[in-house]
């Protein structure tokens with residue numbers, strides 16, 4: 001019986017049921033998987049097992065073990081666990097987030113062109129313009145009570161549409177991608193499309209082929225997005241062939257990018273292409289669009305929730321902002337905004353919204369702290385528990401206290417894993433900080449954020465990420 005796997009190994013965990021395993025506990029959009037997993041950790045400890053259908057996950061929130069898996073023994077765990085909807089082998093359309101081994105290494109190396117210091121510097125003016133449009137939009141709301149999440153979704157999509165897809169004329173609040181992206185992220189695990197492959201993973205390749213053909217007749221948000229992106233990239237290729245100059249956005253960067261393959265041999269399968277194929281360029285754009293949209297907007301909305309609840313934090317942050325002349329704000333100045341960084345980090349410590357993506361699959365057997373990991377074992381990280389661990393963060397771990405980041409501490413840097421950890425950690429972290437900082441500067445220069453009767457509590461929802469259903473606050477114009 002596959003659902004006996006953990007029991008046989010002496011690993012504790014919630015009792016699975018036939019076929020579904022523990023899936024029925026974690027498949028609701030209204031009861032995010034990460035929160036259920038965190039509650040299981042309280043019951044079963046820092047290492048336990050559960051099942052998504054017959055997919056077996058070992059949940060880890062022990063810092064030392066996580067550090068081994070994500071950093072020190074990365075060469076034994078260089079693959080992310082396959083998502084429910086992922087083919088068994090990498091193919092020409094496999095994108096960065098899903099890819100493995102040499103293929104991943106090459107996509108990562110080619111994608112990193114988008115996040116060099118030079119590239120980020122060029123992005124700053126675009127981000128600033130989007131931030132001003134954002135607060136203009138907020139000012140136009142009559143009641144002054146707003147759901148900040150909705151606004152930040154418009155903002156992050158505006159930024160990423162412009163810097164990644166070169167959509168210079170994208171109109172904030174009228175961007176056709178917003179709804180498609182919202183639909184993609186609100187798909188619960190509890191859907192026949194995802195549940196069946198968890199129960200019958202051996203049929204995944206047939207299932208995926210079927211989905212691709214059905215997708216031509218039904219409006220599946222993800223496939224609609226891919227179709228749009230394919231058209232955009234094809235159009236850009238045509239323009240370039242006709243002699244148009246580079247626009248400097250991610251599409252051009254990816255079409256230009258080349259990598260020296262001798263440096264990127266990795267894993268068991270080799271990959272010798274130097275450039276990205278058409279499908280890979282489309283895949284990179286999709287990954288950056290989706291990864292950049294949801295995470296950053298959710299993170300910003302949580303920040304406004306805390307700022308509304310902690311006026312003293314808000315005052316201190318505003319003091320910092322006012323002490324900089326924001327007209328010529330560049331990357332260096334943004335880097336000097338230390339308190340701002342503490343506020344963002346402390347928020348992400350409380351709400352590590354993307355931990356579902358921080359999974360690994362064992363690719364070479366090894367032993368860690370007495371436990372033997374076998375090839376194919378899947379590890380899910382419970383960042384929510386790690387971030388509230390009193391042994392690491394102290395007795396006040398559950399308090400929202402940005403100052404903790406300024407204090408001397410023997411805590412390992414890697415104890416903070418909102419962006420994952422190790423060679424496979426988030427690629428867009430620096431862009432996320434830049435976007436968040438610039439949005440908060442513009443927002444707080446213009447408004448004070450106040451609590452209303454609808455601010456608390458926030459309800460957490462999600463499947464791939466965990467976000468607030470909404471964050472209601474009142475914006476009061478500063479004199």
Ligand code: HEM
Pocket residue numbers: 080096097098108287288289291292293295296299348353354355357358359417418419420421422423424425426427428429431432
């Ligand atoms: C607050 C905002 C963000 C958070 C909390 C976040 C979090 C994460 C996490 C937890 C992972 C998995 C890391 C791991 O497995 O160790 C990840 C991966 C990734 N993120 Fe982010 N992210 C954010 C913003 C962004 C942005 C703005 C972009 C790009 C535009 C981006 C691009 C990526 C990519 C490409 C990966 C996959 C990396 C790989 O597989 O090699 N992220 N992110």
